[in-house]
Amino acid sequence: MFKEHVSIFCLSMFSLVFLIVIGKVLQLRELFLGLDIGLIEMLKLFGYLIPAVLLMIIPIATMLSVFLTFLRMSSDRELVALKAGGVSLYQLLPAPVVFGSLCTVLTLWVSMFGIAWGMDNFRSSILELAQTRAKVVLQPGVFNNSIPKLMIYSRSSSLATGDLEHVLVQDTSKDTGGVTIIAPKGKIISDTKQGEIRFVLHNGKIYRQDKNQISVLGFNQYVVRLSLSQLVKGVHLGKLRPSGMSYAQLQAIKKDPSLAESKSFIRKTDVEIPKRWAMPFACIVLGIFAMPLACAFEGMRQQMGVVMALGNFLVYYSLLSISMKSGEGGGGLPPDISLWIPNALFAVLAVVGLYLTAKERTINVTAMITHVILRFGKRKGGQ
Incomplete structure (x- = not known):
C-alpha cells in the first residue's frame, strides 16, 4: 500500500506541476519575451517558483494517492477479502498515516524555508537578467530611449x-x-x-x-x-510580500510590527503564519479523510475518482480561502483559530467516516447514483 501511495503521489505531483508550469508560461510570456530569456534560464526560473506552488500541490497529491489506492482496492474487492481474512480497516491505517506524516514533514520544510529560498533566487535571477538587459540597452555612442x-x-x-x-x-x-x-x-x-x-x-x-x-x-x-x-512585465518584483517570506521573517514582523509598511501588511502576516502550519498538517488530515471517502465511492472509475478527490480538496481550500480573506480583512475569528477550522472539520469527518466504514454503515454513493440513473431511465422509457 505504501509503495502504491508513493507511485501515485509522484505521478500526481508531476502532472499538477506540469499543468501549473503551463499556466505560468502563459502568465509570464511578456517577461520571457521582454528579457529574451533562453530555455535554460526559463527552466531555472520555474524551478525557483515550484516551492511556492508545492505548498498547495503536496496536500492535493497526498489526498489523491490515498484516495485512488483505496478506491482501487475497494473496486477490486481487496478490502472485502481482507475483512474476510480478519483484517479490519484500522489495521490498514499505518500506511496512509506514515505516508501522510512524511508528506507533512516535506510540506513543513517547503513552508518554513523552501518558499523563501525559491522567491529570493527568483528575484535575484530576474534582477540579474534585467540588469544585463539594461547594460545591453546602453550601447556606447547611442541615444537609448527603450526605458x-x-x-x-x-x-x-x-x-x-x-x-x-x-x-x-x-x-x-x-x-x-x-x-x-x-x-x-x-x-x-x-x-x-x-x-x-x-x-x-x-x-x-x-x-x-x-x-x-x-x-x-x-x-x-x-x-x-x-x-x-x-523593464519586467507580468511579475511583481517590488518589496517582498508576506507570501514570499521565510517563517523567520514573518515572526520578526509579528514581534515588531514597526517593520511592516502598513496595517494591511501586518494583517497579511498574521494570516500567513498560521497558514504555514495549517497547510502541511492538511496532508495527514486529508490523507486519512480519503480512506472512508474512497470506500463510499466503491466501483467508481479512476478518472471520476480523480475529479471527486479534487472536488473535495476544492471544498477544503475554499474554506481555507474564506478564513484567509476574513483574517486579512480584520473581521471574524483570529487567523490563529480560523485557519485551523478546515483541518478540524475534515479531521472530524475522517474519524466519523473511518468508524462508520469499519462498521460497514456507510452508503455506497456510486451504487446509489447508478440506481437513480437507471430508475430515471426506465421512467423516461415508459413515457
Whole structure:
C-alpha cells in the first residue's frame, strides 16, 4: 500500500506541476519575451517558483494517492477479502498515516524555508537578467530611449562591470518634472530587496529648464532609480510580500510590527503564519479523510475518482480561502483559530467516516447514483 501511495503521489505531483508550469508560461510570456530569456534560464526560473506552488500541490497529491489506492482496492474487492481474512480497516491505517506524516514533514520544510529560498533566487535571477538587459540597452555612442521616461547616452560602457563614462540622462518622470543630467562617470547597480536598478552618477551637473530660464546644479552623486516593473512585465518584483517570506521573517514582523509598511501588511502576516502550519498538517488530515471517502465511492472509475478527490480538496481550500480573506480583512475569528477550522472539520469527518466504514454503515454513493440513473431511465422509457 505504501509503495502504491508513493507511485501515485509522484505521478500526481508531476502532472499538477506540469499543468501549473503551463499556466505560468502563459502568465509570464511578456517577461520571457521582454528579457529574451533562453530555455535554460526559463527552466531555472520555474524551478525557483515550484516551492511556492508545492505548498498547495503536496496536500492535493497526498489526498489523491490515498484516495485512488483505496478506491482501487475497494473496486477490486481487496478490502472485502481482507475483512474476510480478519483484517479490519484500522489495521490498514499505518500506511496512509506514515505516508501522510512524511508528506507533512516535506510540506513543513517547503513552508518554513523552501518558499523563501525559491522567491529570493527568483528575484535575484530576474534582477540579474534585467540588469544585463539594461547594460545591453546602453550601447556606447547611442541615444537609448527603450526605458520608459528615460533617455540615456553613454560614450562608453562596460557590460561586465556596469561602469559608464561621459553619461547624459534625460529624466522625464513625474517626480522630477523633467531634467537633463550630465556626468563624466556612472555605474549601474542592482538592488534585490527594493526590486530596482540604480544609475549612480558622479561629479556631474543637473540642468532644469523652467520656461525661458535654465537652472544648473552641481552634485557629487546623483541616483536615477528605475523600478524593475518598468523593464519586467507580468511579475511583481517590488518589496517582498508576506507570501514570499521565510517563517523567520514573518515572526520578526509579528514581534515588531514597526517593520511592516502598513496595517494591511501586518494583517497579511498574521494570516500567513498560521497558514504555514495549517497547510502541511492538511496532508495527514486529508490523507486519512480519503480512506472512508474512497470506500463510499466503491466501483467508481479512476478518472471520476480523480475529479471527486479534487472536488473535495476544492471544498477544503475554499474554506481555507474564506478564513484567509476574513483574517486579512480584520473581521471574524483570529487567523490563529480560523485557519485551523478546515483541518478540524475534515479531521472530524475522517474519524466519523473511518468508524462508520469499519462498521460497514456507510452508503455506497456510486451504487446509489447508478440506481437513480437507471430508475430515471426506465421512467423516461415508459413515457
